[in-house]
Amino acid sequence: MKNKAIIFLAMAALTLGLCFGVQASDPEPMEFDAPDDGLEINHIQGHSDQDLSVEFNHSSHESYECIDCHHRMGELKGRKPPRSCASCHDNFSPDNLKGYKSYFKAMHKIRYAPNAPRPSCLHCHTNEFGSDDKDMTGCNASSCHSSGIR
């Protein structure tokens, strides 16, 4: 009886070891360099007469994980660089807000449920700074649309 238990434990240890071994033989996840600062994002262009561009600096968001915003990154298993928001959220008209494709919605919708997944720009800013901090969450002359909505 005792022997059986020992054999079982030994087998289990061997299996676990094999698992780790297989994992270790996986290629190391790639390291990605974030784009340079001063990245101008303006996908709404052509769908608005106004300049609604946002200057995004990856450096000022360093305290967050890539996956906090690039939320499909897990599927790439670190083998491909994260994709732009616009590769999936590719409906750029601010007037058509149906479904997940709406780019405007992906950037602006605040989910008020606690611990809501996939936060938008405005969601995260609102949680971080409070909804009355108009410099950080306001639509005009704020940290996002710094040159105004015109």
Added chain:
Amino acid sequence: MNGKSFFVDLTLCTACRGCQVACKQWKDLPAEQTRNLGSHQNPADLSAKTLRLVRFNEGRDEKGKLRWNFFPEQCRHCIEPPCKYMLNMYRSDAVDQDAQTGAVVYNEAVRLAKSNRLEPDQICPYNVPRKNMETGQWTKCDMCIDRVKDGLKPACVTSCPTGTMNFGDREAMLELASKRLAEVKKTRPDSYLADPESVRVIYLCESQAENYHTHLMADAGQKKAILAQARPQKQSRREFLTGRFSFNTPKV
């Protein structure tokens, strides 16, 4: 057909507040508790019960002369309304832009969830819409769409005795605005129109935007100027305290 527009000639406004009262009467809105804040402006801010407000502001012009500026504030009925995009994310029928007039109209039946804590600055570059805290309904000026559809002018325009408020087809208003601007410029060369391309309420201003109100224009420049004036230079707590209690503190 380019819809309707207002032309508001601030050089003529005497702050009689006829428009403010007319708005309240036509919309049948209740009074609200106010108190004296040391200004003729009353109430202190727009609210769900006050959709239109004449703001009183004192400011100095470039020569240092004191000027008393009056600014009858209302929804600008943006050509591309951010509030429509923002509120319609939560309820697709919350805001509608009338195809005929261009008026941005909030659906009175829509009440957003209690948990929705959007602030006016998050949905409007001019900080105009207000939420009725009791019902959760967002409100603002609707261009008196009921009157306009019947061929009447909005209540505020009808009540204006000075010619400050004008209303009509957009082309006519833009033409009137540029004609009037040229005239005013003869005596006040720094006059300008506030955001005429992007809104349907075109203000003709003779003083710097910040002398009227913080949100006269949807432009970052004026805001930066205001902040630069209002914010003291960075100083340490020690500097602040010593500077305050001694006149001869050397600057570090």
